[in-house]
Amino acid sequence: MRLFDAHNHLHDQRLPSDAAALLADCKKVGLEKMVVNGTNESDWDNVANLAQNHPQIVPSFGLHPWFVPDRSPDWQQRLRHYLGAWPTAVGEIGLDRWKPGLPYDEQEEVFLAQLQLAAERNLPTSIHCLKTWGRLLELLSENKTPDRGFLLHSYGGPAEMIQPLAKRGGYFGFPGYFAHERKKRQCEIFRQVPAERLLIETDAPDQSLPGERVTHPLGQGLNHPANIAAVYEAAAESLGQAPESFAAQVEENFLRLFAP
Numbered sequence: 001m002r003l004f005d006a007h008n009h010l011h012d013q014r015l016p017s018d019a020a021a022l023l024a025d026c027k028k029v030g031l032e033k034m035v036v037n038g039t040n041e042s043d044w045d046n047v048a049n050l051a052q053n054h055p056q057i058v059p060s061f062g063l064h065p066w067f068v069p070d071r072s073p074d075w076q077q078r079l080r081h082y083l084g085a086w087p088t089a090v091g092e093i094g095l096d097r098w099k100p101g102l103p104y105d106e107q108e109e110v111f112l113a114q115l116q117l118a119a120e121r122n123l124p125t126s127i128h129c130l131k132t133w134g135r136l137l138e139l140l141s142e143n144k145t146p147d148r149g150f151l152l153h154s155y156g157g158p159a160e161m162i163q164p165l166a167k168r169g170g171y172f173g174f175p176g177y178f179a180h181e182r183k184k185r186q187c188e189i190f191r192q193v194p195a196e197r198l199l200i201e202t203d204a205p206d207q208s209l210p211g212e213r214v215t216h217p218l219g220q221g222l223n224h225p226a227n228i229a230a231v232y233e234a235a236a237e238s239l240g241q242a243p244e245s246f247a248a249q250v251e252e253n254f255l256r257l258f259a260p
C-alpha cells in the first residue's frame with residue numbers, strides 16, 4: 001500500500017534530529033509523501049531545507065494561531081518569500097479559542113491574510129481549529145478559498161458541519177489520536193465524511209495513537225511519523241472499510257488536494 005501523511009511537523013525539535021533516519025522508517029512502512037507544516041517564522045527555513053533534501057516532503061509554510069503574538073512586523077513578506085520559492089502549500093494556519101491564555105483578537109486577521117495568499121495562488125492550506133467551528137465556517141463562507149480545497153486538520157468539529165464545510169472545499173484529516181477510546185464519538189462523526197474528502201495524518205510529533213497500536217515508539221508520548229501505517233489501520237477499522245480500497249481512496253484524495 002502507498003501511504004500519504006497529510007499533516008505532520010517532521011522538523012519539530014522534539015523529534016530525533018536525524019530526519020533521514022525518520023524518513024527511512026517511513027519508507028519501510030510504505031510512505032510516499034508527507035506534508036510538513038511550518039508553524040512560525042523561525043521554522044520555515046528548516047521546513048524548506050528538509051524539502052530540498054527529501055523529495056517525499058511537500059513543504060507547507062504558515063503562521064499557526066499559537067504563534068500569532070510572536071510574529072514580526074514583516075511576517076507576511078517573509079511568508080511570500082517562502083511561498084515564492086516553494087509554491088506547494090500554506091499552513092499550518094487557523095483559529096484557536098481553546099488554548100488557555102492565548103489572545104484571540106488578532107488571530108482572524110492573520111488567518112484571513114494567509115487564506116487569501118492560498119486562494120490567490122490556488123494552494124492547498126492546512127487549517128487548525130479548536131472551539132470555534134461556527135466562526136470558521138462563517139469566515140470560509142465570506143472569503144475566497146483555494147479552488148482546489150483545504151484540509152481541516154484533525155477534524156474535531158460537529159457532524160452537522162461536515163456537509164457545509166465539504167461544499168466549500170473541505171477535506172477532513174483523521175489523526176491516530178482519534179483511535180483512543182475517549183474519541184469514539186468523533187470516529188462516528190467521521191463516518192459522515194464523504195469518501196472523496198477523507199485524509200490521514202500523523203500530526204507527528206503530536207497526537208499519538210493508543211499505546212498498543214504504536215509501531216514506532218519514541219518515548220514521552222512523542223509520535224513517530226512512521227506510525228502512519230498504524231493510523232491508516234485504525235481509521236479503516238473505525239470507518240468499517242477494507243484497508244486496500246481505503247488506502248487507494250486516500251491516495252486519490254491526497255493527490256487531488258496536494259499534487260502540484
Ligand SMILES: [Zn+2]
Binds near residue numbers: 009203
Ligand atoms: Zn499540526
